[in-house]
Amino acid sequence: MNLYFRDYHAGSRLALVRRVDAPASGNPPVLRSEEAGGYEQLRLARDAACFASDHAALAPVNREVWQQLADGDIITVNEEGLVHRLFSGRERAATVYLTGHCNSNCIMCPVSDEERRTSGGLADEAMMAYLQMLPADVRHITVTGGEPTLRTALFLRTMRTIAVRFRQADVLLLTNGRSFSLQGFLQELLHLCPAHLCVAIPLHAPEAGLHDAITRAPGSFVQTNEGIGNLLAQGIAVELRVVVSRKNAAYLPELADFIVAHYPEVHVVNFIGLETRGNCARHLQALYLDAPAAFRAVQPAVLKLMEHGIDVQLYNFPLCAVAPGFWEICRRSITPEKIRYALACGDCAARPYCGGFFQTTLAMTKPHVQPIPRTALFMDNRDTQDAHASERSGREV
Numbered sequence: 001m002n003l004y005f006r007d008y009h010a011g012s013r014l015a016l017v018r019r020v021d022a023p024a025s026g027n028p029p030v031l032r033s034e035e036a037g038g039y040e041q042l043r044l045a046r047d048a049a050c051f052a053s054d055h056a057a058l059a060p061v062n063r064e065v066w067q068q069l070a071d072g073d074i075i076t077v078n079e080e081g082l083v084h085r086l087f088s089g090r091e092r093a094a095t096v097y098l099t100g101h102c103n104s105n106c107i108m109c110p111v112s113d114e115e116r117r118t119s120g121g122l123a124d125e126a127m128m129a130y131l132q133m134l135p136a137d138v139r140h141i142t143v144t145g146g147e148p149t150l151r152t153a154l155f156l157r158t159m160r161t162i163a164v165r166f167r168q169a170d171v172l173l174l175t176n177g178r179s180f181s182l183q184g185f186l187q188e189l190l191h192l193c194p195a196h197l198c199v200a201i202p203l204h205a206p207e208a209g210l211h212d213a214i215t216r217a218p219g220s221f222v223q224t225n226e227g228i229g230n231l232l233a234q235g236i237a238v239e240l241r242v243v244v245s246r247k248n249a250a251y252l253p254e255l256a257d258f259i260v261a262h263y264p265e266v267h268v269v270n271f272i273g274l275e276t277r278g279n280c281a282r283h284l285q286a287l288y289l290d291a292p293a294a295f296r297a298v299q300p301a302v303l304k305l306m307e308h309g310i311d312v313q314l315y316n317f318p319l320c321a322v323a324p325g326f327w328e329i330c331r332r333s334i335t336p337e338k339i340r341y342a343l344a345c346g347d348c349a350a351r352p353y354c355g356g357f358f359q360t361t362l363a364m365t366k367p368h369v370q371p372i373p374r375t376a377l378f379m380d381n382r383d384t385q386d387a388h389a390s391e392r393s394g395r396e397v
């Protein structure tokens with residue numbers, strides 16, 4: 001979302017948006033300090049706005065800001081007036097982004113080295129304020145990075161706050177799992193842990209040489225596997241994520257054997273198509289498989305896992321790249337703002353159910369698509385809204 005306040009001079013802020021529906025007055029809306037609660041609010045009228053804490057006024061408000069910011073949104077505004085939305089008031093799913101930094105440097109990471117180095121996330125107290133601003137009835141929280149456990153103290157504080165404030169929420173932690181090789185760290189988390197926690201960990205190969213070549217972090221295979229084992233031993237749900245590329249495509253059946261042998265109790269295994277930006281875009285030649293080729297590579301591993309009673313899902317696989325018998329395990333995993341479709345998708349009866357492509361993948365690879373005729377579609381009666389809603393919990397990889 002590229003929004004900005006013109007002529008902005010109020011400094012960087014984290015604020016909860018409150019829309020004021022009173023007729024436009026040309027003056028900043030009046031806001032008594034006691035209305036602000038314990039944290040910053042942005043009172044937004046059609047043509048003016050002000051911050052609650054100090055009545056710093058912003059005027060005029062651009063049309064785009066008025067149209068796109070909703071009541072309940074949580075935003076940051078930087079010194080230049082650029083707005084970044086951390087939470088949408090229209091949804092009940094929240095992302096908690098702790099840091100861009102990571103102790104691995106995966107060759108197919110959709111984030112570039114530069115982004116990871118420079119993106120530090122909110123300051124500690126701003127993160128606590130953000131968690132308090134979120135509505136108490138948030139249903140799904142994704143804690144992510146970079147590697148979110150690297151900010152150790154903030155990570156543990158965040159998880160404890162979530163455990164107390166959002167008792168009913170499903171919490172998905174996206175991590176490379178290496179920190180959980182340390183029993184002391186795991187015990188700190190378990191001290192006050194969200195009740196409905198699932199830890200999603202990438203596993204790239206069945207052996208150290210290839211896994212570590214993909215993460216470009218020597219020792220990561222051993223640490224990640226120790227982390228997975230430690231979490232499972234404590235009864236924490238673990239989701240394994242396998243990003244499919246030229247590097248590991250030939251080894252997926254062996255990886256499935258490895259998972260069956262070592263982690264039969266795993267919650268789910270998700271095979272994930274590439275997002276061609278950041279490191280992935282930089283190493284495109286060495287990594288890229290088109291979606292049909294990625295599906296052909298994945299299929300035997302999927303069947304092996306299913307034969308052993310392990311749930312499997314496919315993320316970032318357009319339906320026309322997948323054999324119809326596997327459509328049910330395809331998830332609309334791409335964040336709605338990033339989804340794009342090819343021109344030919346306009347003729348496809350499956351488009352309402354298809355997760356499409358990342359904007360960057362479509363632009364860079366110009367994939368061939370095969371529109372699916374209505375006669376081939378077995379999901380005619382499936383409710384599109386349900387399809388959208390059911391994917392929310394697993395999206396954004």
Ligand code: SF4
Nearest residue numbers: 318320345348354371
């Ligand atoms: S043609 Fe387009 S909309 Fe249809 S399944 Fe393929 S990618 Fe999805």
